[in-house]
Amino acid sequence: MSPSSRLTVAIHILTLLAHEASGEPVTSEYIAGSVGTNPVVIRRLLAMLRKSKLVRSQGGPGGGWQLVVPARGITLRDVYRAVESEALFPLHASTPNPRCPVGRTIQAALAGRYGEARLALERDLERTTIADLLQEVTRLAR
Amino acid sequence: MSPSSRLTVAIHILTLLAHEASGEPVTSEYIAGSVGTNPVVIRRLLAMLRKSKLVRSQGGPGGGWQLVVPARGITLRDVYRAVESEALFPLHASTPNPRCPVGRTIQAALAGRYGEARLALERDLERTTIADLLQEVTRLAR
DNA sequence: CAACTCGTAACAGAATAAGTTGCGGTTAGC
DNA sequence: GCTAACCGCAACTTATTCTGTTACGAGTTG
Numbered sequence: 001m002s003p004s005s006r007l008t009v010a011i012h013i014l015t016l017l018a019h020e021a022s023g024e025p026v027t028s029e030y031i032a033g034s035v036g037t038n039p040v041v042i043r044r045l046l047a048m049l050r051k052s053k054l055v056r057s058q059g060g061p062g063g064g065w066q067l068v069v070p071a072r073g074i075t076l077r078d079v080y081r082a083v084e085s086e087a088l089f090p091l092h093a094s095t096p097n098p099r100c101p102v103g104r105t106i107q108a109a110l111a112g113r114y115g116e117a118r119l120a121l122e123r124d125l126e127r128t129t130i131a132d133l134l135q136e137v138t139r140l141a142r
Numbered sequence: 143m144s145p146s147s148r149l150t151v152a153i154h155i156l157t158l159l160a161h162e163a164s165g166e167p168v169t170s171e172y173i174a175g176s177v178g179t180n181p182v183v184i185r186r187l188l189a190m191l192r193k194s195k196l197v198r199s200q201g202g203p204g205g206g207w208q209l210v211v212p213a214r215g216i217t218l219r220d221v222y223r224a225v226e227s228e229a230l231f232p233l234h235a236s237t238p239n240p241r242c243p244v245g246r247t248i249q250a251a252l253a254g255r256y257g258e259a260r261l262a263l264e265r266d267l268e269r270t271t272i273a274d275l276l277q278e279v280t281r282l283a284r
Numbered sequence: 285c286a287a288c289t290c291g292t293a294a295c296a297g298a299a300t301a302a303g304t305t306g307c308g309g310t311t312a313g314c
Numbered sequence: 315g316c317t318a319a320c321c322g323c324a325a326c327t328t329a330t331t332c333t334g335t336t337a338c339g340a341g342t343t344g
Contacts, residue, residue, distance in 0.1 A: 004301060005232045016244045034242040038303055060311025061319040090147045100176040102158045105282035113270050120266035124259045133251055140247035146332060180334055202342030203288045
């Protein structure tokens, strides 16, 4: 799996928004300063999070980003679904041989197993909320 | 996660070896014919599976590959560990800002959660063996 | 010794991710 | 209305990874 760090950065963003939840919107440039990257990278991820109705944006001076859902109501599974659309385990790059009994059927057999594995992963991610992480982060930063 | 199809192909290989378990070694070229790829790709994966003591190879005419462990004793977790060494969810590409309370601690907070998520995934993969898949494949191919 | 098979390095091409620049659109406040 | 501060988004570059391919040496069988 050549996963990406999208999930990590998205969680970072949401935790930061929960941390700075003073009512004031937070700019993508400020978030980028905490993450250590370019504001456009942050805005790309925020756009995905907005599509899942987790955050909202506002333009103009004093604008920026805010949580729509309270941190206690956002699980890591929500974030995972918002930013990782691809399959957990991709099937073959090239089609297996349809004249081989194994090649002809292995993908169908694997699809079900992979689906269960993804569910198991998501069930675990569901156990943690952004509020949990914020609490852990403030404990560690003390 | 930019995962790869390594797990899928490795499972395919092992299922095929279990299917052709007539005592005769199976060549990487034959396996490649079932998977639909190049023999070198197959040998690369087989080398990883051998490192985990799941298969053995033999050179020369009549040579090829065989299972070392019976199909009932190989779980998808074993295969996963053999071929997917990287982290399930990578951390930040660039280091977060150490002067930010969130940036300074988020990676430590996430490491534990990611570890649990990986365990949950592996526990699920452990439920299925190559023998299970072979049975499913022969049922589908009927 | 001849055919066969693995072992592995080296390279090419494609896909993906991360980072960057640029610019248009919108908003707040003077 | 003008200006400054933001977002929105397309386009491009660069780095990395994955897949596929060629090539060739080493070992084995008969």
